[in-house]
Amino acid sequence: MTATTALPRPVRDAPDGPARPSTGARVRGAGLGRGAAWTVAALVPLAFLVVFFAYPVAVMVGRGFVSDGRLDLSGFADVFARPRTWRIIGQTLAQAGVATTVSVLLGVPGAYVLYRRRFAGRAAVRALVTVPFVLPTVVVGVAFRSLLVENGPLGFLHLDGTFAAVVAALVFFNYAIVVRGVGGMWERLDPRAEQAARALGATPWRAFRTVTLPALTPAIASAASLVFLFCATAFGTVLVLGGLRYGTVETEIWVQTTQFLDLRAAAVLSVVQLVVVVAALLVANRARGRRERALPLASPETAVRPLRLRRRAGEPRDDGLGLERAAAAVTALVVALLALPLVNLVVRSLRVGDGWGLDHYVALSSVRGGVTVTVWEAALTSLRTAVDATLLALLVGGLVALVVSRRPRRPAARRAVAGMDALFMLPLGVSAVTVGFGFLLAMHQPFGLDLDLRRSPLLVPIAQAVVAVPLVVRTVLPVLRAIDPRLREAAATLGAAPGRVLRSVDLALAGRALGLAVGFAFAASLGEFGATAFLARPDRPTLPVVIFRLIGRPGPESYGAALAASVVLALLTASVVAVCERLRRAGEGGEW
Amino acid sequence: MTGPTVRRTRASRPTRRTAALLGGLLVPALVLAGCSLTDDDPQAGAPTPPGSSGTAGATASPELGGTVTLVTHDSFALSDGLLEKFTEETGVEVEVVQPGDAGALVNQLVLTKDAPLGDLVFGIDNAFASRALTEGVVEPYRSQGDAAADALGFAVEGDTDGALTAVDFGDVCLNVDDAWFAKHDVEPPTTLDDLTKPAYKDLLVVPNAVTSSPGFAFLLATVGAKGDAWPQYWDELVDNGLKVADGWSDAYFTDFSGGGGNGPRPIVLSYASSPPATVPDGADEPTTSALLDTCFRQVEYAGVLTGARNPAGARALLDYLLSYEVQVDIPGSMYMYPVASEVVLPAGWTLWAPLAEHPFEVAPAEIASKRDVWLSTWSQTVIG
Numbered sequence: 001m002t003a004t005t006a007l008p009r010p011v012r013d014a015p016d017g018p019a020r021p022s023t024g025a026r027v028r029g030a031g032l033g034r035g036a037a038w039t040v041a042a043l044v045p046l047a048f049l050v051v052f053f054a055y056p057v058a059v060m061v062g063r064g065f066v067s068d069g070r071l072d073l074s075g076f077a078d079v080f081a082r083p084r085t086w087r088i089i090g091q092t093l094a095q096a097g098v099a100t101t102v103s104v105l106l107g108v109p110g111a112y113v114l115y116r117r118r119f120a121g122r123a124a125v126r127a128l129v130t131v132p133f134v135l136p137t138v139v140v141g142v143a144f145r146s147l148l149v150e151n152g153p154l155g156f157l158h159l160d161g162t163f164a165a166v167v168a169a170l171v172f173f174n175y176a177i178v179v180r181g182v183g184g185m186w187e188r189l190d191p192r193a194e195q196a197a198r199a200l201g202a203t204p205w206r207a208f209r210t211v212t213l214p215a216l217t218p219a220i221a222s223a224a225s226l227v228f229l230f231c232a233t234a235f236g237t238v239l240v241l242g243g244l245r246y247g248t249v250e251t252e253i254w255v256q257t258t259q260f261l262d263l264r265a266a267a268v269l270s271v272v273q274l275v276v277v278v279a280a281l282l283v284a285n286r287a288r289g290r291r292e293r294a295l296p297l298a299s300p301e302t303a304v305r306p307l308r309l310r311r312r313a314g315e316p317r318d319d320g321l322g323l324e325r326a327a328a329a330v331t332a333l334v335v336a337l338l339a340l341p342l343v344n345l346v347v348r349s350l351r352v353g354d355g356w357g358l359d360h361y362v363a364l365s366s367v368r369g370g371v372t373v374t375v376w377e378a379a380l381t382s383l384r385t386a387v388d389a390t391l392l393a394l395l396v397g398g399l400v401a402l403v404v405s406r407r408p409r410r411p412a413a414r415r416a417v418a419g420m421d422a423l424f425m426l427p428l429g430v431s432a433v434t435v436g437f438g439f440l441l442a443m444h445q446p447f448g449l450d451l452d453l454r455r456s457p458l459l460v461p462i463a464q465a466v467v468a469v470p471l472v473v474r475t476v477l478p479v480l481r482a483i484d485p486r487l488r489e490a491a492a493t494l495g496a497a498p499g500r501v502l503r504s505v506d507l508a509l510a511g512r513a514l515g516l517a518v519g520f521a522f523a524a525s526l527g528e529f530g531a532t533a534f535l536a537r538p539d540r541p542t543l544p545v546v547i548f549r550l551i552g553r554p555g556p557e558s559y560g561a562a563l564a565a566s567v568v569l570a571l572l573t574a575s576v577v578a579v580c581e582r583l584r585r586a587g588e589g590g591e592w
Numbered sequence: 593m594t595g596p597t598v599r600r601t602r603a604s605r606p607t608r609r610t611a612a613l614l615g616g617l618l619v620p621a622l623v624l625a626g627c628s629l630t631d632d633d634p635q636a637g638a639p640t641p642p643g644s645s646g647t648a649g650a651t652a653s654p655e656l657g658g659t660v661t662l663v664t665h666d667s668f669a670l671s672d673g674l675l676e677k678f679t680e681e682t683g684v685e686v687e688v689v690q691p692g693d694a695g696a697l698v699n700q701l702v703l704t705k706d707a708p709l710g711d712l713v714f715g716i717d718n719a720f721a722s723r724a725l726t727e728g729v730v731e732p733y734r735s736q737g738d739a740a741a742d743a744l745g746f747a748v749e750g751d752t753d754g755a756l757t758a759v760d761f762g763d764v765c766l767n768v769d770d771a772w773f774a775k776h777d778v779e780p781p782t783t784l785d786d787l788t789k790p791a792y793k794d795l796l797v798v799p800n801a802v803t804s805s806p807g808f809a810f811l812l813a814t815v816g817a818k819g820d821a822w823p824q825y826w827d828e829l830v831d832n833g834l835k836v837a838d839g840w841s842d843a844y845f846t847d848f849s850g851g852g853g854n855g856p857r858p859i860v861l862s863y864a865s866s867p868p869a870t871v872p873d874g875a876d877e878p879t880t881s882a883l884l885d886t887c888f889r890q891v892e893y894a895g896v897l898t899g900a901r902n903p904a905g906a907r908a909l910l911d912y913l914l915s916y917e918v919q920v921d922i923p924g925s926m927y928m929y930p931v932a933s934e935v936v937l938p939a940g941w942t943l944w945a946p947l948a949e950h951p952f953e954v955a956p957a958e959i960a961s962k963r964d965v966w967l968s969t970w971s972q973t974v975i976g
Contacts, residue, residue, distance in 0.1 A: 063703075141838075145846045150856035161835075239803065240838045245975050258696040259802055260964055261703075348853075353873055440691075440700060444707040454709065455661075455689065549666055551841045553927075556852035556869070559845050 042403045042420065045396045045469075051446070053427055053466050056438030057270075063441065064267020075264035085252075089272060092248040095163070095238070096231035099170035103227050104220060106171065106334050107178025109327035115183030117307035117324075127578040129338055130176040131570060135527055137236025139547065139566040143341035144169050144241055146348060153344070166242040170234055172338060174227040181223030182216060189215055191303050204320030225284035226474075229429050232276055236529065249273045253431045270434050277429030281422050342570065349563035353556075360560035364568065375565045378546040379572065382526055385542055388461035389468055389525040390518055396465065397472025397517065400424050402506075404473070405480035424473055427466045439463065460542070464528045468521035475517040480506060523576045526569065543569050659685040660905030661710030663897070665697045666690055668715060669925045670918065678912045684905040694720060694805045701729045705898060711906035714759060714894040714913065719808055721748045721756055721893060722960030730755040730895030733907055737914025739932035746891045746931060748956050756893035759913050760928035763864035763887035763948045764809035766796075769850030771879045772858035781859065783885050784817050787829060794833035797847040798861040801970050804839045810861045811970055812959065813888035816952030823973045830974055850880040864947060865927045868940035878944050887948035892928065 065071060079085050114126055132140065147153055148160040159165045189212065197207040235250045247255070249269050256266040309328060311321055352359045364375040373381070404421045408414050427435075443453040453459060483506060491501045529544040541549070543565065550562035662668075668690060675686045689710055691700050698720040701713060705727060716724045724730055725748065732753035735743065746758030766787075768780045781792050799807035814822045826834075835857060837843035844851040848860035850870060864887060867878040894913055896906040912918060919930035923938050929947065937945075 141842070142846070145842065146853060149846050149853075151854070155856075240842060255802060258692060258699055259967070261699045262964075351852075437700070437703065440704055440709070444704070452707070455687075551845075552666060552839070553669075553841075559841070559852060 038403065038406070041399050045400045045403075045424070046420070048392075048396050049424065049427075049466075049469075052462050053430075053435065055446070056442040057430055057434055058438075059442040060263075060434050060438035061267045061270050064263040064265075064270075067264075072264075075268045079265050079268040085269075088247055088249055088252050088269075091246060092232055092250075092276070095166055095170065095234075095246065095248065096228050099167045099174065099231045100224050100228045102167060102171050103174050103178050104224050106330060107175055107223070108182055108216075108220065109330045110175065110179040110334060111181075111183035111186050112327050113307065113331040114179055115187040116304055117328075118304055119307040123578075123582075125335055126179075127574060128342075129179055129335060130577045131342065131574045132172050132338060133174070133176045135173075135570055135573065137234075137240070137529065139345065139544075139569065140169060140172065140237055140341065141240030142551065142563070142566070143345040144172075144237075147341060147344050148241075154340075161242065161245070163242070163246055166238055166246050169237045169241050170231045172341065173234070173237065174230050175334065175338065177227050177230070178220075178223045181226070182219050185216060185219040186212075187304055189303060204323050208320075208323065221286075222284055225280050229277060229280050229284075229425075232280065233273065233429050233431065235432065249276070250431050254433045257433050257437060266434070270431060273429065273431060274426075277426065278422075280429070281425055284425070285418070285422060345563060345570065346567055349560065349567050352560065360557075360564035363557065363561045364564055373541060373546070375543070375546060375561070375568060378541055378543045378565075379568060381540045382543040382569075382572075385461050385464065385532075386522050386525040388458070389464035389528075390521040392461060392465035393468035393472050393521040393525075394514070394518060397424075397469040397521070398476060398514070400469065401473050401476040401480055405477055405483075421473070421477075425470045428470050435463065435466070457540070460532055461525070464525040464532065465521075467528060468524050471520045471524055472517040475520060476514060519576050519579060523573045526573050526576070543572075656904055656908060657683050658902050658905060659687055660712060660902045660909050661687045661689055662909060663689045663691065663697065663701065663708075663710040663713045665694045665715035666692060667926060671921050671925050674918060674921060677917075678909065682905075682908050682912075684902075684908055686909065695808075698724055698729075701897070702727045705729050708897040708899050711897055711900035711902045712894060712909050713897055714892070716756060716893045716895065717805070718748065718889075718891045718893075718956050719805065719812065719959050719963070721751070721891075722956040723963075724895070725751055725755060726960065728898055731898045731900075731903075733757070733896045733910065735907075735911050735914050737911040738916045739914040739919055739930070739934075740911075742931045742933050743914060746893075748893070750957060756895045757910060757914070758891050758931050759894050760919075760922050760926065760930055761889060761891040762928040763882070763884075763889055763951055764806050764813070764861065765864045765887035765948065766810075766883040767848075767850070767860050767862040767866050767880050768883060769848065769858040769860075769880050772849045780881075780883075782883055784814065784825070787859070788825070788832050790832075792832065792859065794835075795857055796829065796833070796859040797835040797837055797843045797855075797857040799840045799843045800836050800838055801974075802967050806840045806861060806863070808967070809888045809890055811966060812954050813886060813952040815966065816888065816954045823969055826970065826973045834974070836974060863927060865923070865929070865941065865945040867944045868938070869927075871940065871944075878940075881944070884946065884948040885950075887951040889948070889951040889953070890928075 064075060065073060110129070114122060114129070144165065145152075145160065148157070148165055149155055150160065152160075159168070193215070194207050194211045197211045198204065202210065232248065233250050234248065235254060238246060238248050239251050239254075249272055253266050253269045253273070256262045256269065307328065308321065308324055311319070349360055350356050350358070366374060400420065404417050406417065408417060439459060440454055443456075443459065445451060446453060488501050488505050491505055492498075496504065527544060528542075529548065532542055532545060547562050547565045547569065550558045550565065553559075668688065675688075679685055687710075691697055691709070694715055694717050697713070698716055700709065701724065708729075713724075713730065716730075732755045734740070734754050735757050737743075740757075743758040744754075746761060747754065748756050766781075770780065773780045778791060781787055781789075786792060787796055798810055801807040801811040811822075814825055818825045835847060837847050840862070843860050844862055844866075845853040845855075847853075847855040847857050848862075849855050849858045851860065862882070864882040864884065867880045867882055870878040870880045872879065894910050896903055896910065900906050914932070916932060916935060919932040919935045922928055922930045923941055929937070
């Protein structure tokens with residue numbers, strides 16, 4: 001991205017412009033073998049998705065639709081006849097809709113302040129707002145509820161167990177997606193268009209509304225659809241903060257599967273969820289399509305200015321200071337609110353009886369509370385699992401991004417590429433319970449092979465990789481798509497072999513984005529709980545699993561240790577995010 | 593979401609790049625993954641010779657050995673070294689699999705009964721016992737362990753072949769924060785009926801009966817106490833300001849005033865064995881106590897899984913769970929009472945964690961047939 005913007009011509013061609021003549025017969029001649037290579041590149045990730053996602057989900061959902069060996073779709077009529085089903089669907093859409101709207105309304109000023117303006121401590125704030133995104137829901141549930149409970153610090157708001165509490169937690173998780181998604185775009189937007197509008201007499205607000213906002217709309221829509229996806233499938237947060245009253249399709253699938261063993265209802269609800277998710281993805285794809293139009297971009301150096309909060313003498317009025325102040329105030333408030341549950345977590349972890357101390361942290365080194373490993377051992381397991389998950393996600397996601405970044409000539413192939421892009425987003429939107437139970441059913445003699453993979457140590461990282469692949473794709477793909485093909489052509493003309501072109505152009509430019517993708521996949525894997533809880537082998541539980549077990553045991557010591565372990569997990573993920581932030585700052589990156 | 597760009601690369605053609613990238617990513621990935629995954633399994637150390645000594649009630653037989661997989665719930669725990677000791681004595685390695693809470697556990701076993709997840713299950717309680725028996729997930733075995741005779745006293749009605757063997761039990765009861773009641777000069781409640789009185793308005797928190805197994809146990813207590821009139825009782829609880837939390841820990845640590853989280857409510861659903869955990873440092877009495885007229889008795893069973901790959905190992909491990917050695921450990925590690933009547937309980941327990949004399953009871957068969965109806969009625973009544 002930076003590399004291309006550093007080229008003398010920052011303005012790009014429209015995507016529907018005339019096709020550039022290809023570099024000639026030399027490339028065309030080797031087409032057949034290369035076609036095979038691309039097919040392999042597409043088939044490897046597809047095979048991964050089919051074996052470790054589509055197949056288990058199909059087996060699990062299939063169980064619900066087959067009774068006595070016959071297909072039985074009467075579940076649909078049954079489930080849709082229950083008033084509760086409609087209430088749940090309505091609630092899912094309402095919660096996700098409101099949380100997405102609030103995230104966008106708060107996130108856009110945040111994107112401006114954190115990406116378009118410069119101030120001391122900006123990197124720290126950027127890392128801070130990202131921490132919630134990777135915190136496990138068990139931890140957030142504790143941190144939130146103890147704030148909101150009747151005599152808690154925010155008890156006077158009477159939000160405990162309300163719709164507002166659930167929405168607040170969802171915004172807490174997803175604010176970073178909007179800030180980073182929109183911010184990444186905004187910091188590269190050429191400021192001259194807006195300046196021109198202002199020079200022609202537009203007020204700052206009008207210039208923002210008529211020039212900047214339309215340019216940002218695709219980025220906003222795209223981030224919003226991702227937030228919507230995460231909110232619509234939120235599970236732990238909703239259960240802890242809203243109970244079943246504010247249940248979603250996801251929590252209902254969990255209840256029907258694990259508590260009632262009503263696989264028919266669970267299968268119907270899974271299909272409902274899939275429909276919602278696919279709809280959200282279609283919106284996302286449209287938004288992406290619009291976004292890929294030509295936009296005047298500049299390097300961040302020319303667009304980012306110091307944050308101004310007061311007017312110096314002699315500066316003209318009506319210069320947008322009010323807007324800037326408002327954005328700064330909103331962002332400061334949001335950051336304070338985001339920090340509150342995190343600080344609360346730390347404070348509570350330091351509470352020992354009626355006093356204060358580090359006892360709970362000291363206790364992390366001992367085996368306790370019915371967990372067979374210390375918290376440090378669990379942290380190590382988490383890190384190792386995350387390494388495996390990240391490598392798998394990187395391999396699969398890297399290939400997906402590489403394939404999807406190409407624009408084949410044949411319309412059918414082009415549609416296939418677009419379909420593949422959407423396909424790999426699906427794991428974000430399918431219930432973890434369905435996937436987890438599906439693994440249990442499908443991984444015993446998968447495809448009729450005489451293998452029992454259900455207790456294989458590889459299954460946990462694989463499950464986490466399935467979730468991390470979309471993050472890798474969304475991080476690497478923008479950079480690969482941004483690479484000006486003229487760079488590759490130039491390299492080829494100068495005599496570079498195709499492999500060399502790939503190495504010195506694609507890999508070199510996408511390298512930093514890959515680093516960023518590593519960080520995110522790693523952090524997401526560290527915090528992953530849903531699938532892991534089903535599969536983690538107890539001789540090697542991961543940190544979130546240990547926290548969950550500690551928190552479920554009597555005695556203030558176990559509880560204190562769980563809180564301290566949560567702080568360790570938060571610090572671990574925060575460090576990973578901070579390292580990502582450095583990588584990103586050093587160069588190009590996607591929008592994470 | 594794509595990056596802030598802009599143009600589609602129409603001119604690109606398929607090339608050998610793919611192969612290069614495949615190589616570039618695949619090789620290091622596999623090497624690194626190999627590094628961390630092929631590392632030694634901590635439980636798969638050098639196996640001890642089989643049948644070295646057949647203590648702990650496990651009758652060493654020639655076929656003993658290999659690995660036995662124990663499928664259990666999230667709360668299973670034994671003191672460090674106990675399972676290793678079993679391995680030393682029998683040559684059988686133990687692998688523990690904990691797929692969720694008691695409900696999720698039984699449901700997973702039902703779903704996978706054609707290809708069981710392990711050899712022995714522990715943690716099926718009386719609320720799920722009938723489902724496990726009807727579905728045939730466990731097979732008959734009469735344990736030879738030290739406490740086998742005591743365990744028979746807890747047999748599930750109708751389980752004539754002895755497919756489920758009781759290992760421990762406990763009472764799910766309301767707990768009160770005595771300090772709170774002393775401070776506010778209010779008499780603590782003693783019965784279920786007290787809870788609907790105005791004096792106890794807005795003071796009670798219980799876990800959700802649908803998502804938490806102690807929560808369901810309390811629902812059963814009210815079914816046992818009120819019969820078919822239980823929904824009306826819950827209506828009255830709701831009118832009197834009942835609060836429902838998601839799970840036990842949420843209720844006990846966040847909402848309860850005596851759980852260390854300084855919550856607002858002084859009455860919580862927990863266990864008869866919870867009070868000993870609330871003795872403050874330097875004090876000699878707990879700050880909470882259990883209401884023994886509000887209890888439902890939970891019994892936890894173990895059973896050899898139908899189709900187990902190592903049934904002999906599973907039987908040996910079941911015997912070991914009934915050995916005095918393990919039974920003594922159960923109060924401290926799982927907060928439950930051992931079935932072995934000869935076992936001496938921890939000092940605090942005899943003083944502050946007595947069992948209910950007349951816990952409420954509901955027949956397992958009735959639970960099995962009405963469970964789902966009760967839960968949805970409860971949901972409609974309480975959650976709305």
